[in-house]
Amino acid sequence: MKKGHKIILTRIQLCGSVFVAFLAIIISLSIFLYNENFHALPKIPYGYQSKDCMAVEIDGNVWKGILFLPEGLRLNDLLKTMNIENISKIFSTRNIDASMFLKDCSKITVIRRNNDDTFIDVENLTATTRLVLKRPININSASLEDFVLVPGIGEKTAQKIIGLRNKQGKFKQLEEIMNIKGIKQKKFEKLRGYLYIGEI
Structure with a gap:
């Protein structure tokens, strides 16, 4: 950087x-407390943050925190660990099957x-949480506020990406953003x- 230049943030x-x-501080604290008190969820194998593990956030009144889990686990595996055995009494606003496989970057409430009824909701993690966990965000649904959290994308570039998306429809390949001046x-x-390229 040349002498006399200043970094100006919007x-x-x-x-x-x-x-x-x-x-990042909150998530780090959650991971620390999770590792210190893992006896609360003893039956599910877990790991530290890595690309080989799924990041799953748990919310609600049974347990809260972020788990790093191996692939191949089902929702009912998680529910049984929470002592929710009667999966016939599960209600949801979405069509959720207890035998569904857990997905990376899911938030389960x-x-x-x-x-003794159990309400369950499954949705995607917010873009902010994904970035903190070193997961990519969906270029087809990210907002301006999401884009500016990405290193190298300022407000003007974010507006250009959203403008191109609005003009041409959802991105099919990431390389399409090189049509934007400055990229x-x-x-x-x-x-x-x-x-990453995802559905809207």
Whole structure:
């Protein structure tokens, strides 16, 4: 950097950076507490954060935290670990089958009710949480606030990506963002690890 040049962050980038740092601290604390108190979930094998493990966030009134799990586990494996054996009394606003395989970057909300019914919801992790966990974000659904959290994407570039997406429809290949002025091969190589092609 040349002498005399200053780094100027927009308000949204500054707020986003502070939020990501705060979320990183919260997630790190959750992982620490999870590892210290793993006896609460004894039956599921777990691991530390790595590309070979699924990152699954658990929310609700039964347990909260982020688990790093091996692939191939089903939702009912997780529920049994939470002592929810009667899977016939599961209710959801979505069509959720207890035998479904868990997916990377899922958020599972489990609410146990007084009458022994269990409410379950499964959705995707937020873009912010994905980035903190070193997972890419969906270029076809990310908002401007999501994009500016990606290193190398400022507010103007984020607006251009969203503008191109609105104009041409959803991206089919990541390389399409090189049609945006200012994103050449070198910059694209830095960005591609933070983005993926997903459904809207």
